[in-house]
Amino acid sequence: MTSRATARPSRAPRASSPASRLRGIDAARGLALLGMMATHLLPTFEANADLTPTWIGLTFSGRAAALFAVLAGVGLALSTGKQVPPEGTALNAARRGVALRALVIAAVGLSLGGLEVNLAIILVHYALLFLCVLPFLGLKLKALCAWAVGWTVLSPVLAYLLRPWLMAADPPLHLGHNPSWEDLSTPLPLLGDLFLTGYYPAFQWLAYLLVGLVIGRLPLTKAMVPVLLLTGGTAVAALAKALGTAAMENWGGRAALEQVLNAPGYPLDSVLQVNLTGIRQEGSWWWLASAAPHSATSLDLAHTSGVAAAVIGACLLLGRLADWLDLDLLLPLRGAGAMTLTLYSAHVWVVSGFYLKPLPAGWTEDGMYFAQAAIAIIVGTVFVLLKWRGPLEYLGHGANQLGRSGRVGPG
Numbered sequence: 050m051t052s053r054a055t056a057r058p059s060r061a062p063r064a065s066s067p068a069s070r071l072r073g074i075d076a077a078r079g080l081a082l083l084g085m086m087a088t089h090l091l092p093t094f095e096a097n098a099d100l101t102p103t104w105i106g107l108t109f110s111g112r113a114a115a116l117f118a119v120l121a122g123v124g125l126a127l128s129t130g131k132q133v134p135p136e137g138t139a140l141n142a143a144r145r146g147v148a149l150r151a152l153v154i155a156a157v158g159l160s161l162g163g164l165e166v167n168l169a170i171i172l173v174h175y176a177l178l179f180l181c182v183l184p185f186l187g188l189k190l191k192a193l194c195a196w197a198v199g200w201t202v203l204s205p206v207l208a209y210l211l212r213p214w215l216m217a218a219d220p221p222l223h224l225g226h227n228p229s230w231e232d233l234s235t236p237l238p239l240l241g242d243l244f245l246t247g248y249y250p251a252f253q254w255l256a257y258l259l260v261g262l263v264i265g266r267l268p269l270t271k272a273m274v275p276v277l278l279l280t281g282g283t284a285v286a287a288l289a290k291a292l293g294t295a296a297m298e299n300w301g302g303r304a305a306l307e308q309v310l311n312a313p314g315y316p317l318d319s320v321l322q323v324n325l326t327g328i329r330q331e332g333s334w335w336w337l338a339s340a341a342p343h344s345a346t347s348l349d350l351a352h353t354s355g356v357a358a359a360v361i362g363a364c365l366l367l368g369r370l371a372d373w374l375d376l377d378l379l380l381p382l383r384g385a386g387a388m389t390l391t392l393y394s395a396h397v398w399v400v401s402g403f404y405l406k407p408l409p410a411g412w413t414e415d416g417m418y419f420a421q422a423a424i425a426i427i428v429g430t431v432f433v434l435l436k437w438r439g440p441l442e443y444l445g446h447g448a449n450q451l452g453r454s455g456r457v458g459p460g
Contacts, residue, residue, distance in 0.1 A: 116353075159233075193263045224242040384426065388439030
């Protein structure tokens with residue numbers, strides 16, 4: 050008589066698969082989308098003379114968009130070479146694919162730029178960042194780390210020196226609105242705005258894609274890597290914010306900047322907490338000591354990159370927990386995160402329909418946000434369950450395939 054071992058189900062955590070890793074990245078991208086939508090639809094300041102920051106402004110302003118940019122770098126690393134960067138012919142093909150995908154994103158962004166809308170559309174800057182990162186796709190991890198740190202430290206200093214020169218031109222090399230197709234006829238203001246004087250200055254924001262490439266080159270399936278991202282990112286974010294706050298409040302930075310602004314009663318304290326956009330950072334080196342959202346200083350870049358790394362680490366850990374439980378905990382977020390270009394574009398188009406118009410009867414800003422967020426989650430979930438790409442994601446994928454192989458195949 051022979052005995053047969055009975056297989057027993059094990060609750061031991063399984064090694065994270067590539068699919069679960071991508072689910073964690075998509076979930077983080079979904080969080081970035083919902084955070085950006087929150088800053089677009091919900092007030093970041095109270096409607097009072099002091100511009101008291103709201104919890105939305107304190108939580109999401111600057112961080113959601115930075116997470117979106119860092120995840121772009123992560124996605125490029127995962128799609129081009131994972132831990133081993135491409136070389137030779139493969140590298141050239143990867144670069145062609147990324148470049149054509151960037152052109153699709155730029156075309157969508159320029160089309161949305163023609164809409165009347167009271168929000169800063171990131172897509173043209175996002176596409177430019179894809180083009181700017183092409184030379185770095187073939188670098189190995191150590192070189193990428195050095196470039197990411199160096200760019201974070203040095204690019205804000207160079208930007209501080211260059212911005213006054215660009216703004217002193219006649220006319221200033223600054224658009225003051227979202228880039229659109231019409232701006233292609235005035236390339237110098239367009240390029241000045243995209244690189245240095247606009248809402249998302251690509252010159253400094255390239256640091257986010259370099260950080261993302263570093264994260265994407267890590268062995269994300271190993272258990273300790275998400276833990277290191279979560280703890281290390283949190284530590285970097287906390288240290289950078291603490292230094293920026295100390296510089297402004299304890300070491301005399303805010304007082305010096307108030308003298309430069311020469312605007313008594315201006316709520317600089319609130320602006321430094323939520324959004325420095327619209328203030329020309331000139332006349333004092335103290336601007337570089339700030340960690341204010343959308344200041345694009347070294348401390349701001351370090352803080353928001355740290356937050357992005359921590360969020361990515363947390364989502365990867367949740368993905369591992371989902372594997373262990375055999376339950377797709379991340380489905381609502383990863384569905385929306387898998388088609389952010391389509392959902393973000395639809396969100397901008399819907400918001401434009403209410404520009405300078407009252408909300409429909411019975412609707413509030415909160416209601417508009419939660420309705421759009423719910424629709425994004427539901428649509429994303431349906432598409433991911435059916436294994437469909439979003440319409441604009443399909444175009445981007447096709448452009449990427451065309452660049453890599455010279456033809457568009459099924460997929």
